[in-house]
Amino acid sequence: MAILSPSIDLEKPEKIALRTQYGKTLAELGEQYPDLVVLDADLACSTMTKYFADAYPDRFFNQGISEADLMCTAAGLAAVGKIPFVSTFALFASGRAWDQVRNTICYSNLNVKICPTHSGLSLGEDGASHQSIEDIALMRVIPNMTVVVPSDAIETERVIRWAIDTEGPMYIRLVRPNHAVIHTADYRFEPYKIEVMREGKDLTLCATGEMVYHALLAAKWLSEKDGIEAEVLNCVFIKPFDTETLVKSARKTGKVMTIESHQFIAGLGGAVCEVLSEFQPTPVKRLGTRDQFGQSGKPDDLFKAYGLDPQSIYQEAKAFIQAS
Amino acid sequence: MSTPMQNQISNITRPDVQTKLSIQDLQELTRQLRLDILQMIFEAQSGHPGTSLSCIDILTCLWSVVMTHDKNRPDWPERDRFVLSKGHGAPALYAILMHEGYIPKEEIHTLRQVHSNLQGHPASKYIKGVDISTGSLGQGLSAAIGMALGLRLNQSPAHVYCLIGDGESQEGQIWEAALSAPAHNINNLTAICDRNGLQIDGCTEKIKPLGDIGSKFESFGWNVMEIEGHNFQQIIEALHRSKSMGQETSKPTMIVAHTTKGKGVSFMENEAGWHGKAPNAEQYEKAVADLQPDVYYQRLREA
Ligand SMILES: Cc1ncc(C[n+]2csc(CCOP(=O)(O)OP(=O)(O)O)c2C)c(N)n1
Ligand SMILES: [Mg+2]
Numbered sequence: 179m180a181i182l183s184p185s186i187d188l189e190k191p192e193k194i195a196l197r198t199q200y201g202k203t204l205a206e207l208g209e210q211y212p213d214l215v216v217l218d219a220d221l222a223c224s225t226m227t228k229y230f231a232d233a234y235p236d237r238f239f240n241q242g243i244s245e246a247d248l249m250c251t252a253a254g255l256a257a258v259g260k261i262p263f264v265s266t267f268a269l270f271a272s273g274r275a276w277d278q279v280r281n282t283i284c285y286s287n288l289n290v291k292i293c294p295t296h297s298g299l300s301l302g303e304d305g306a307s308h309q310s311i312e313d314i315a316l317m318r319v320i321p322n323m324t325v326v327v328p329s330d331a332i333e334t335e336r337v338i339r340w341a342i343d344t345e346g347p348m349y350i351r352l353v354r355p356n357h358a359v360i361h362t363a364d365y366r367f368e369p370y371k372i373e374v375m376r377e378g379k380d381l382t383l384c385a386t387g388e389m390v391y392h393a394l395l396a397a398k399w400l401s402e403k404d405g406i407e408a409e410v411l412n413c414v415f416i417k418p419f420d421t422e423t424l425v426k427s428a429r430k431t432g433k434v435m436t437i438e439s440h441q442f443i444a445g446l447g448g449a450v451c452e453v454l455s456e457f458q459p460t461p462v463k464r465l466g467t468r469d470q471f472g473q474s475g476k477p478d479d480l481f482k483a484y485g486l487d488p489q490s491i492y493q494e495a496k497a498f499i500q501a502s
Numbered sequence: 503m504s505t506p507m508q509n510q511i512s513n514i515t516r517p518d519v520q521t522k523l524s525i526q527d528l529q530e531l532t533r534q535l536r537l538d539i540l541q542m543i544f545e546a547q548s549g550h551p552g553t554s555l556s557c558i559d560i561l562t563c564l565w566s567v568v569m570t571h572d573k574n575r576p577d578w579p580e581r582d583r584f585v586l587s588k589g590h591g592a593p594a595l596y597a598i599l600m601h602e603g604y605i606p607k608e609e610i611h612t613l614r615q616v617h618s619n620l621q622g623h624p625a626s627k628y629i630k631g632v633d634i635s636t637g638s639l640g641q642g643l644s645a646a647i648g649m650a651l652g653l654r655l656n657q658s659p660a661h662v663y664c665l666i667g668d669g670e671s672q673e674g675q676i677w678e679a680a681l682s683a684p685a686h687n688i689n690n691l692t693a694i695c696d697r698n699g700l701q702i703d704g705c706t707e708k709i710k711p712l713g714d715i716g717s718k719f720e721s722f723g724w725n726v727m728e729i730e731g732h733n734f735q736q737i738i739e740a741l742h743r744s745k746s747m748g749q750e751t752s753k754p755t756m757i758v759a760h761t762t763k764g765k766g767v768s769f770m771e772n773e774a775g776w777h778g779k780a781p782n783a784e785q786y787e788k789a790v791a792d793l794q795p796d797v798y799y800q801r802l803r804e805a
Contacts, residue, residue: 220669246674
């Protein structure tokens, strides 16, 4: 458990790109882990695996624009004891190569760390063809797969360092833009746990990835403007899901809202509803893209267009409280 | 493998509207379209200039010379079809579709903005003239084969054109499609490969060498032509010839077009870094200067 540090100014946060942190962390780990290998599919300058490629060219494989080939090559490397970290855009990692991930990586339970960048709406201007807003759903449904969605650069670094020491296939979902830092340098990451970033009694806001920051801002405004105290859960693990922490919070607040840069079907919202309906039936309101494709635009314009900016979340939360 | 014909074409006739465009007209038109492409990308501060400048000459020959189509009947079943499999060339497609009257000229300012028709990659939902949405590389050639099969079943005279990237050809699906088309004796399909030698991370031949793409397709059962992809005469000859060759041989045709990524803007030419980056104000000014008639035609003559 790590409550948001008072030293973090949510209105004016420092911003760091998760993918940059990812690339630098891989390069740092290169020396300590001689079995670490990194693969990319012609996006090393975008996913930032280029940091590792520059430092360890012999252990970097650019497979070209061949995502199916990319995934199965990583599987082969893992099968002989290497620790492959694989990057491309999230849509191509999860969508284009889904069958390869399922059948060659996960069925054999191989130690492949799939770390795509450019997930979610914040991919921005490239538009719907590149916006991965189905990947949490696609990946969490595969047996043996662990699905992790870091909320900022600091958490990304912790997750990568933990993942390299943890066996098994993983999908670690990262985003493109410079993103608010919501953890301090002394952050202690707890694997498999939801992080309670703010305590509250009136409503639980379950958020993941880039939406955790938006949820924290909305919760701040709810408290300051309306006296509504929202509990904010950073659901960094989508799978396995931390049932205990969610159930405890839902029991306290009696209302749960889920927020994700992803379809509102089958992702975080789906996971939360599955857990609650079984262990603690609770009214749930799901925010996400509503069974629709994305489009081109600047990330902040897109968040507004799809009701995922802090202001829309604030209003939805207020309406949810008032309706019940 | 056939080489393009050398005879001089002075006037090219477009079947539907009987417009006559000379090589000079095409040169001037593509100069202006290059300016449109850069304006779109500069204003959006996002998009793929190198890619678009690489293929605009080919797209212009297709849409303004070779293809049979009618902007007033965008759903006309007999129209020729075009699939931009390398969907990130969208600004080039939008530029020629604006010129041809499929997209209102005012929309030039809306590229990649929220609620715009000019999506980052071409989407059939938003644009007449785009039958199949693209952007995820490697998929368009199969889709074009599907169109060709369907049109054949309909006994339509329409021909299908598809532009793929060379980096894109590292996708396995391109080679699945390469096997499919001859298997179905497709005779109404012309694929063009924008062979600029570059992809995002650098040279295709360093990352995952494609080697002689033409002979690869030839060995898969295609008619193959190699052309200079900025030479209008060669482009048009090859496109026309591919259609008749299809009829004669019952084979699909691949035109390997040797191009220069970033063509027309000195500092973008052959630079992988300009694949998907918007110019800043100063760079834009320099690019526009390169595209003024005196400089542009001088550089063309020297090339
Ligand atoms: C399946 C897929 N993987 C990756 C990308 C990202 N991407 C966009 S353009 C590009 C390079 C394309 O190179 P090439 O086909 O040679 O096109 P050109 O040189 O004409 O720009 C890549 C890797 C994509 N759009 N689709
Ligand atoms: Mg290329």
